[in-house]
Amino acid sequence: MDLLPAPNLADDQILRIVAGLRPCRRGGLRLEAETLDGGAGGGRKTIVHNYGHGGCGVTIGFGCAHLAADLAQQALGEPPGAAGDVAARTQTGRRLSPIAVLGAGVIGLTTALELLRRGHGVTLYAERSGLDTTSALAGALWLPTGVEFDASRAQIEQFTGIVRRSRDILTALDRQQWGIQRLPVFEPRPGDPAYEAEAARFAEIGAIDPPRTLDRLPLPGPPRAGIRYETEFLHTPRFLRALAGEVNRRGGRLVPRRFDSTAEIAALPEPALINCLALGSRALFGDDAMYPARGALVHMRPQPLGYCLHDGYWYVFPREDALILGGSFEPDIWDPSPDNDTARAILARHRAFFNAQ
Numbered sequence: 001m002d003l004l005p006a007p008n009l010a011d012d013q014i015l016r017i018v019a020g021l022r023p024c025r026r027g028g029l030r031l032e033a034e035t036l037d038g039g040a041g042g043g044r045k046t047i048v049h050n051y052g053h054g055g056c057g058v059t060i061g062f063g064c065a066h067l068a069a070d071l072a073q074q075a076l077g078e079p080p081g082a083a084g085d086v087a088a089r090t091q092t093g094r095r096l097s098p099i100a101v102l103g104a105g106v107i108g109l110t111t112a113l114e115l116l117r118r119g120h121g122v123t124l125y126a127e128r129s130g131l132d133t134t135s136a137l138a139g140a141l142w143l144p145t146g147v148e149f150d151a152s153r154a155q156i157e158q159f160t161g162i163v164r165r166s167r168d169i170l171t172a173l174d175r176q177q178w179g180i181q182r183l184p185v186f187e188p189r190p191g192d193p194a195y196e197a198e199a200a201r202f203a204e205i206g207a208i209d210p211p212r213t214l215d216r217l218p219l220p221g222p223p224r225a226g227i228r229y230e231t232e233f234l235h236t237p238r239f240l241r242a243l244a245g246e247v248n249r250r251g252g253r254l255v256p257r258r259f260d261s262t263a264e265i266a267a268l269p270e271p272a273l274i275n276c277l278a279l280g281s282r283a284l285f286g287d288d289a290m291y292p293a294r295g296a297l298v299h300m301r302p303q304p305l306g307y308c309l310h311d312g313y314w315y316v317f318p319r320e321d322a323l324i325l326g327g328s329f330e331p332d333i334w335d336p337s338p339d340n341d342t343a344r345a346i347l348a349r350h351r352a353f354f355n356a357q
Contacts, residue, residue: 025052063162139317179238
């Protein structure tokens with residue numbers, strides 16, 4: 001068997017050690033509308049919540065944005081409309097209400113883009129945006145796993161619809177402009193049974209290609225069995241630049257802003273809001289189901305491997321500006337500082353996998 005090249009994992013290839021906080025939520029995504037009461041002088045208005053995406057915001061952001069936009073339009077009494085309706089509404093002379101988006105990470109930006117495509121004026125209020133957020137730290141394999149939900153029929157149907165719509169929108173984008181590359185993914189077996197069942201379900205609905213079982217993975221190191229499939233890999237810096245650029249091109253406005261109370265949010269001039277503040281929703285909206293999961297990463301000099309290795313939170317992603325080694329999942333850790341011991345454990349694990357020094 002011809003083996004694929006191994007990554008160079010020597011210390012002199014290390015660029016940096018970083019960490020980010022995944023915005024996880026016990027019980028799953030929060031995608032619902034409620035009336036926001038800002039208290040005395042704060043007013044009342046509709047707010048749609050769109051958060052709890054864990055580590056797969058890039059994967060499912062477009063589908064969640066579509067649903068959040070529908071909920072906002074319903075609350076405003078404006079019929080939900082898909083992207084592309086702007087010309088028709090302009091011909092009838094109808095102007096749609098402006099909508100505020102709270103947060104400008106990948107979820108806030110995809111939500112803003114969906115609203116702009118429908119013809120709404122959009123202002124994003126955020127402390128940080130795009131490349132300054134956690135979304136920019138890792139590579140993004142298009143694999144809709146890692147979102148918690150109770151497996152009720154309603155949640156499964158909703159999530160399946162989100163996944164399908166996200167995939168449809170993603171595949172329609174210009175791959176060069178948005179940094180989308182189709183790559184083979186190798187996963188060793190045996191793995192986590194729950195994860196394997198989840199991956200099989202997504203293969204059934206066409207979210208990923210059906211995995212092919214291999215008696216031996218074509219990778220250097222000790223022989224091991226596994227699976228191979230192909231999916232999209234997103235080079236996150238380029239993806240986020242394209243996303244922010246498209247929001248700006250369509251007239252989206254970014255206002256630097258930190259909120260310390262719901263009264264401040266209720267005082268915003270827009271008649272409807274979409275909350276994409278992720279972990280910030282815990283304190284602002286009293287959602288104790290939100291929790292961080294710190295993930296440590298080692299960024300190494302870029303290496304065009306031509307494949308991804310994925311084994312739960314251990315992975316090798318060949319991003320164009322860095323080879324990304326993951327990772328870790330440390331729930332309820334709020335400190336985003338990188339941990340050298342964890343980084344060394346990540347390096348040791350991958351070096352053992354490839355039988356590297």
